[in-house]
Amino acid sequence: MTRNLRTIFLTLLAALALLTGCGDDTTTAPVVDQLTADKDVAEAVAADLGSDDGGLADQLSDLSISLDGLSAAKLDPADFMGPRNGFVSRDYDEATGTWTVTIDRERGDPEGTPYARIDRVYTLRFLDEAGEPMQFRVVDEDTARTVEFDIVSGSGEHRTRRMEQELTELSGSLVVTGVNTDIMTVNGNYHRAAGHHIETPAFSRTLDGVLDFELIDVVMPRGPRHNHAAALSGTIVGTFVADITFERGDVSTEEHIEREFTIILGDGEGDMLMNGQRFRMRLDCGELVDE
Numbered sequence: 001m002t003r004n005l006r007t008i009f010l011t012l013l014a015a016l017a018l019l020t021g022c023g024d025d026t027t028t029a030p031v032v033d034q035l036t037a038d039k040d041v042a043e044a045v046a047a048d049l050g051s052d053d054g055g056l057a058d059q060l061s062d063l064s065i066s067l068d069g070l071s072a073a074k075l076d077p078a079d080f081m082g083p084r085n086g087f088v089s090r091d092y093d094e095a096t097g098t099w100t101v102t103i104d105r106e107r108g109d110p111e112g113t114p115y116a117r118i119d120r121v122y123t124l125r126f127l128d129e130a131g132e133p134m135q136f137r138v139v140d141e142d143t144a145r146t147v148e149f150d151i152v153s154g155s156g157e158h159r160t161r162r163m164e165q166e167l168t169e170l171s172g173s174l175v176v177t178g179v180n181t182d183i184m185t186v187n188g189n190y191h192r193a194a195g196h197h198i199e200t201p202a203f204s205r206t207l208d209g210v211l212d213f214e215l216i217d218v219v220m221p222r223g224p225r226h227n228h229a230a231a232l233s234g235t236i237v238g239t240f241v242a243d244i245t246f247e248r249g250d251v252s253t254e255e256h257i258e259r260e261f262t263i264i265l266g267d268g269e270g271d272m273l274m275n276g277q278r279f280r281m282r283l284d285c286g287e288l289v290d291e
Contacts, residue, residue, distance in 0.1 A: 034275070037255065038259070041274065042274065044207055047165055047287075051283060052285050064220060064221065087103060099125070102122075104119050116158035116159075124148070148174075148176075165194050174190070186215050190212070192210070195208050206245045214236065214237050236262070241259075244256075259274055
């Protein structure tokens with residue numbers, strides 16, 4: 001073998017050693033690529049949207065049911081939302097014209113999947129055509145036109161088939177118009193921070209992420225007799241910022257990511273465009289379509 005051929009041969013052997021490593025797969029650092037990170041973000045956002053697991057669609061459903069339950073003074077407070085919806089209390093502050101609504105509920109088996117534990121505190125303020133507060137949606141012959149709906153706080157956890165999430169922060173400030181009709185329009189901002197854990201045969205990922213949504217003309221029906229997740233339409237633009245830890249065996253790598261996206265709601269799904277890719281989300285269970 002000539003000197004040049006021997007040099008080339010030794011170089012190829014060294015490159016092969018670097019590629020194969022010196023141990024089994026469990027000691028090899030996980031490969032982190034854009035496609036994996038983007039899909040993990042999409043899964044996290046889908047969970048943050050889902051109705052069954054306590055995402056945005058669930059809060060919008062609470063909003064719709066609350067408006068119906070606070071339609072008039074003659075309604076029995078016991079029938080406000082009903083035990084199925086985890087209603088705890090409703091309190092009215094005459095000085096500010098604001099209702100405070102507290103929710104505490106569970107869905108599913110605490111030891112099984114899917115499961116969700118949901119604690120929420122909301123405030124609602126009805127405004128008449130002149131922008132003045134009203135105690136109920138209908139007072140005498142006057143009907144409120146607008147509702148200011150704030151998500152004051154939230155905590156809880158949920159599990160889907162592919163993800164576990166621990167909610168650490170929740171807030172939102174939404175303005176709802178058309179509350180004097182059967183169809184309402186929602187605009188405003190929504191904020192959520194949570195830890196998300198995804199486990200697959202290849203490796204596991206933990207995303208400590210902060211989600212921010214802007215709702216743009218999101219349309220939905222008023223009242224409890226609707227599948228709200230299936231009835232939502234409109235646009236959401238948002239950002240997701242997270243530190244992701246990828247783990248395989250005893251080896252881990254970390255990556256900081258920031259993503260911007262647009263979601264079009266309709267037909268029970270969210271059609272998400274992010275980083276040049278499209279992801280479809282189910283608004284009921286908070287999972288990606290076809291997963």
